[in-house]
Amino acid sequence: MSLFDKIKNDIVESHVWKSIFRHGYDDTPRNRVMMVTSNVFLHLHPAKVRRHAVRMRFTWCMGGLTFLMFLITAVTGIYLMFYYRPVAEYAYADMKYLEFDMPFGMLMRNMHRWAAHAMIVFVWLHMFRVFLTGSYKPPREFNWIVGVLLLVLTLLLSFTGYLLPWDQLAIWAVTVGSNMARATPLLGYEGPFADFVGANPIYDARAFLFGGGEIGPHTLLRFYILHCIFIPLVASILMAVHFWRIRRDGFSGPSL
């Protein structure tokens, strides 16, 4: 036995190693199952999947890529959070600082933004694919509903993030995007029947969203918290449900 093999053997047979990795890398059917079931991340999958469902031309990989985009935005987003203050006086200056002075700041911001856009495209394509293969049909009806909620949350995640650079593009796009809230029937002051409820510019659905009659420092903080904590948290919970139900129901496919 060579020295290398001996050292390797000592490590792999050691108490510490065996407590972390519970089985080897042998290519046996049992080990292939263990690879998935004994790994907290991989066990999002079932141990076995139907042969056709693995093919790319069936899934387009769109659901998985949407999740990948979510992970990328989470990682790059945390990096950005270290340098960004959601305060009207500082936010825009922090963007400049981030772009010009921070190591990899511009790259992280670019990746964050393009991944967010890609996530929306991927989630739409995922929905389109699921529709084409009829994968929402029994027993997966409810998972489609969870998916629609995740689609809405994806849009809201992107929309709340749109305000944070605090530049002209940000506040006017969010102004236009949020104007519909003030037209909400009953609850918006420009909407139908607002008088019956007593909605007014500083007390209606849009003011609730903005934290005031128009976009201001409160809006920035609100959108920041929604963007970084609230919506990702809700989306994560729904994603867990979404993935769990795929795992329980199995990947869709023609009956045998």
Added chain:
Amino acid sequence: MAEAAREKKLPVDDKVHTWPHLVRMEFLVALFVLVALVLWALMVDAPLEEAANPTRTPNPSKAPWYFLGLQEMLVYFDPWHAGVVLPSLIIVGLMVIPYIDINPRGNGYYCFKDRKWEILTFFLGFHVLWITMIIIGTFFRGPGWNLFWPWQRWDPHKVVALTNVDLPYLVGFRDYWLSAAFSLMAIGAYFVLGMIGFYLFVLKVKGKDFLERWGMVRFTIAGLLLVLMMALPVKMFLRLAFNVKYVLVTPWINI
């Protein structure tokens, strides 16, 4: 002989191990997309304009691109409808799809023939209406939300004649109450005719006993959602062909 052998070999269990078959695929695709994203992020910078200034409104002010379909609908409907009611209906309509599409065919595989009308309806809603509206809003709208070709200079002083009139006025009503009565009847007729048309159409493509299979609730929800979705292209047609501003005008809501 060969036939029998093939029959014997028919897979009882067509499953493969997730590790390595699926995990390998996911890893490679994720790696490829990640590299593509990094290259893209290296080459194209995210936009950052001048600092926010609440006193300077850009013309046009556009929502983020994924909401431009909704903003484009504002041309044809008032904000409470285009911005609140229709988006809510889109979300609810998407959610009820698994419960109104009870066609057992095409569960888990691609097919067009067996669920032609289901796919065409989705295609109309998603591709024709949603995506087209986004493209129009993104590339064909300039200052004042006027129509411009993508290569045309954005002229902020472009003169557009405001020739739109309400539908009752167009057909000759001048009295308020008669106009309102006509409008309500027109909208009522649209829904009644739409539902009858939907009934006759489904009767033709799904067979005589479809109402027994669907049930009244499922039929009504499916029909109403379709008629409401079709209201957008109908209103667009009325606006573009006859310059119709509103179909119904009241002190509270306009449609």
